Amino acid sequence: MRGYNKLIFELSKEGRNAFSLPENDVGRTPLEDMLPAHLLTKEEVELPEVSEVDVVRHYTLLSKKNYGLDTGFYPLGSCTMKYNPKINEDMSSLDCFANLHPYQPEDTVQGALALMYDLDYMLSEISGMSRVSLQPAAGAHGEMVGLMIIKAYHKKRGDNKRTKIIVPDSAHGTNPASAAMVGFDIIEIKSTKDGAVDMEDLKAALSDEVAGLMLTNPSTLGLFEKNIKEIADLVHEAGGLLYYDGANMNAIMGISRPGDMGFDVIHYNLHKTFSTPHGGGGPGAGPVGVKEHLVEFLPVPMIEKSGDRYFLDYDKPYSIGKIKSFYGHFGVMVRAYTYILAMGAEGLKDASRKAVLNANYMMARLKEYYKLPIDEICQHEFVLGGLKDGTDEVTTLDIAKRLIDYGYHPPTIYFPLIVHEAIMVEPTETESRETLDEFIDAMIRIAEEAKENPQVLKEAPHNTPVRRIDEVLAARKPVLKWQND
Amino acid sequence: MVTVGGLYYSKDHEWVKVDGKKALIGITDYAQNALGEIVYVELPDMGTEYKAGDVFCVIESVKAAADSFTPVSGKVVEVNEELEDSPQLLNEGPYDNWIVAIEMDDSSELENLMDEQAYKMFCEKEE
Numbered sequence: 001m002r003g004y005n006k007l008i009f010e011l012s013k014e015g016r017n018a019f020s021l022p023e024n025d026v027g028r029t030p031l032e033d034m035l036p037a038h039l040l041t042k043e044e045v046e047l048p049e050v051s052e053v054d055v056v057r058h059y060t061l062l063s064k065k066n067y068g069l070d071t072g073f074y075p076l077g078s079c080t081m082k083y084n085p086k087i088n089e090d091m092s093s094l095d096c097f098a099n100l101h102p103y104q105p106e107d108t109v110q111g112a113l114a115l116m117y118d119l120d121y122m123l124s125e126i127s128g129m130s131r132v133s134l135q136p137a138a139g140a141h142g143e144m145v146g147l148m149i150i151k152a153y154h155k156k157r158g159d160n161k162r163t164k165i166i167v168p169d170s171a172h173g174t175n176p177a178s179a180a181m182v183g184f185d186i187i188e189i190k191s192t193k194d195g196a197v198d199m200e201d202l203k204a205a206l207s208d209e210v211a212g213l214m215l216t217n218p219s220t221l222g223l224f225e226k227n228i229k230e231i232a233d234l235v236h237e238a239g240g241l242l243y244y245d246g247a248n249m250n251a252i253m254g255i256s257r258p259g260d261m262g263f264d265v266i267h268y269n270l271h272k273t274f275s276t277p278h279g280g281g282g283p284g285a286g287p288v289g290v291k292e293h294l295v296e297f298l299p300v301p302m303i304e305k306s307g308d309r310y311f312l313d314y315d316k317p318y319s320i321g322k323i324k325s326f327y328g329h330f331g332v333m334v335r336a337y338t339y340i341l342a343m344g345a346e347g348l349k350d351a352s353r354k355a356v357l358n359a360n361y362m363m364a365r366l367k368e369y370y371k372l373p374i375d376e377i378c379q380h381e382f383v384l385g386g387l388k389d390g391t392d393e394v395t396t397l398d399i400a401k402r403l404i405d406y407g408y409h410p411p412t413i414y415f416p417l418i419v420h421e422a423i424m425v426e427p428t429e430t431e432s433r434e435t436l437d438e439f440i441d442a443m444i445r446i447a448e449e450a451k452e453n454p455q456v457l458k459e460a461p462h463n464t465p466v467r468r469i470d471e472v473l474a475a476r477k478p479v480l481k482w483q484n485d
Numbered sequence: 486m487v488t489v490g491g492l493y494y495s496k497d498h499e500w501v502k503v504d505g506k507k508a509l510i511g512i513t514d515y516a517q518n519a520l521g522e523i524v525y526v527e528l529p530d531m532g533t534e535y536k537a538g539d540v541f542c543v544i545e546s547v548k549a550a551a552d553s554f555t556p557v558s559g560k561v562v563e564v565n566e567e568l569e570d571s572p573q574l575l576n577e578g579p580y581d582n583w584i585v586a587i588e589m590d591d592s593s594e595l596e597n598l599m600d601e602q603a604y605k606m607f608c609e610k611e612e
Contacts (some may be wrong), residue, residue, distance in 0.1 A: 471522075472547055475545070
C-alpha cells in the first residue's frame with residue numbers, strides 16, 4: 001500500500017460514523033441556550049464521516065510511511081538524533097508519573113518534585129551551572145528565557161544601554177531570531193575560514209551597548225572553539241554575558257563544561273543530548289541553566305527543598321516570571337532523568353566519546369569522495385561541501401534526495417550557511433559500525449552515480465510515495481489546507 | 486557571474502544605481518545565485534528612514550532567509566511592489582529589478598562602495 005495517498009476527508013460518506021452513543025435520557029437543549037452567540041459558528045463544520053475500520057486502516061497505512069529512529073539511521077546534523085531507549089518510555093508511563101494532576105497538593109507529589117529537583121542538580125553538574133529551570137518547552141523557548149534573564153540582569157543593575165546581542169554568522173538561525181523576539185538588536189560577526197569566532201570582528205563589535213554573546217561550542221561546523229576562554233574574558237570585560245546554545249552538547253558530556261568555559265547561561269535540549277523524543281515525536285524540553293549571579297532571575301516556580309519536603313517556590317521577586325503553563329513538560333523530564341541514571345557519569349562520558357569517534361570515522365571515509373572544507377579532527381558532527389569531483393550539475397539537494405531511495409533520512413543540508421553546498425552529518429553514539437558503514441557505502445555509491453548517471457540523482461527520490469517535491473512552488477504558492485471542491 | 490558597468494557595489498552584494506539624488510538598490514547576480522530560488526521578498530514601508538548598513542529588506546529562498554543592507558542612508562521613496570507577487574524576478578534579472586529607491590541623505594557615501602572591476606575581484610576572493 002505504498003501508493004496509499006488519501007486524506008481522511010476523501011473517505012467521508014454522509015451519515016457514516018464510528019461511534020454509538022446510548023440513548024439520550026436527559027433531553028435535548030439547543031446549543032444556543034448553552035453558549036453565547038459570539039462563540040457559535042454559523043457555518044456547518046466540515047468533518048469527515050467515517051467508520052471505525054476506515055479510521056484504523058487510514059492511520060495505520062499512513063504510519064507505515066513514517067520514518068523515525070525506530071526504523072532507521074537519521075544522521076541529521078545539529079539535531080543529535082540518537083536512539084531513544086525504551087526504558088525511558090517504561091518509566092514515564094508509570095502510573096505515578098503518567099496520571100499525576102498538576103493541581104494535586106504538593107504533599108501527594110513529593111516523588112515527582114524530588115525527580116525535578118534531582119534533575120536540576122544533575123543538569124547543573126553536567127554543565128557547570130548553579131541552578132536549572134526545567135520549564136522551557138523546547139530549545140528556542142530556552143533561548144528566549146535565557147535572553148530574558150540576561151535582559152533582567154542588566155536591567156536590575158540599571159545598565160539600560162545594553163540593547164545588542166552578538167551572534168556569529170555560523171550560528172543556528174534560532175539564535176538571532178530569539179534575540180530579536182526578546183527585543184535585542186543583533187550584531188552579526190564573521191567566522192574564520194575554520195569556523196571559529198573571528199576575534200578581531202568580536203573585539204570591534206563589543207561595547208557598553210552589548211548585552212551578551214550567543215555561542216555554540218562545538219561550533220556548527222563541529223569544531224571546538226579553542227579561543228573560548230579569551231572570548232569569555234573579552235565579553236565579560238565589556239560587561240556582557242555569555243549564552244551557550246546547548247544544541248551541540250552531545251560532544252562534551254563529562255569532558256568539558258560550559259560553566260568552566262565562562263558561560264553564564266545555557267539551554268539544554270533534552271530531546272537531543274538526553275535521548276527524549278524529538279521533533280514531531282516530542283514534545284521536547286529546553287531547560288535553562290545559569291550561574292549563581294543569575295539564579296534570582298530564573299522563572300517561577302523553582303523546586304526547592306526544606307528539610308525532607310520538596311515544594312514549588314514562587315517567592316522570587318526578581319524572577320522573569322512564569323514562562324510555561326504549570327511546570328514544563330514533565331513526561332520529558334522523567335525520560336531524561338531515566339537516561340542520566342541509566343547511563344551514569346561514566347556512561348555519559350562514554351556516549352560523548354563514541355559520538356565523536358563515530359563522526360570522525362565517517363568523515364575520514366567520506367572525504368575521499370566528498371569535499372571536506374575543514375579537514376581536521378571534528379567533534380560530534382562534520383560538514384561536507386558537496387561532491388569532491390562535482391560539477392555544478394549535481395547539487396547537495398540531489399544527493400540528499402537520492403539518500404532517501406537508499407532508505408536513509410538525509411543529513412542536514414545547506415547549513416551552516418558559511419559552507420557552500422553543505423551536508424552536515426551527525427551519526428551520534430547509538431549507531432553500530434555496521435550501520436555507519438552501510439550509510440558510507442550508500443554515499444559512495446551516490447558519488448559514483450553522479451559520474452555515471454547524474455539523471456538518476458536529478459530525478460530522485462524514486463521509491464517514495466511522493467517524488468521530488470517542488471519546494472519553490474510550495475513556498476511561493478502554498479496550499480495549506482484541504483478544500484472540498 | 487554577471488556584473489554591470491556604471492553601478493556601485495557593496496560588500497554585502499547589493500548594487501546601487503544613481504539617478505540624481507535617488508538611489509535604486511537591488512541585489513547582485515552573485516547574491517541571487519548564492520541564495521538560490523527566491524520565494525519571498527519582505528519590502529520596507531514607504532517613507533522609512535535608514536542609515537547606511539541598516540537592514541532594509543529580508544529575502545527568503547528555499548535555502549535561507551537573508552538580510553539585505555542598504556549601502557546608503559536616506560528615505561524610502563519607492564518600493565518595487567512587483568516583487569511581492571513575483572519574487573523570482575530577482576533570480577531572473579537581478580540588475581533589471583531594483584528593490585527600493587532611496588532618496589540619499591549624503592551622496593558622498595557612494596565613495597565607500599566598489600565599482601564593477603573592484604567588485605569582480607572582491608567576489609573572486611570570496612569564492
